[in-house]
């Protein structure tokens with residue numbers, strides 16, 4: 001196998017499919033946090049899930065932003081601003097939980113879940129369509 005080739009039998013998934021899979025992980029992490037924080041699974045478990053959510057969301061947003069840059073995506077700036085707002089909300093959720101305000105962090109998690117869903121079905125769907133067309137508008 002030379003550099004850049006996939007392992008035998010493993011076809012590379014299209015970027016839009018990879019993004020869809022990451023969206024499912026993102027939303028599942030928010031739900032897992034809510035379950036852990038509300039169900040008393042222990043502060044460390046919920047805090048660990050939140051850390052994953054922060055890291056994964058940052059990685060996912062950077063990945064989308066790179067795809068937008070590489071494709072000269074026309075709506076890059078507005079999509080970037082939406083990511084920055086969502087990242088602020090993820091960090092605010094973590095701040096509230098670390099401060100010990102569980103009810104407030106659960107409320108923030110519910111709002112974040114809704115906002116992420118809106119983002120995925122709005123700007124991210126538009127980006128996926130753009131990528132599926134080969135990056136042409």
Ligand SMILES: [Fe+2]
Pocket residue numbers: 019023060064120124
């Ligand atoms: Fe996304």
Ligand SMILES: [Fe+2]
Pocket residue numbers: 064079083119123124
């Ligand atoms: Fe996005």
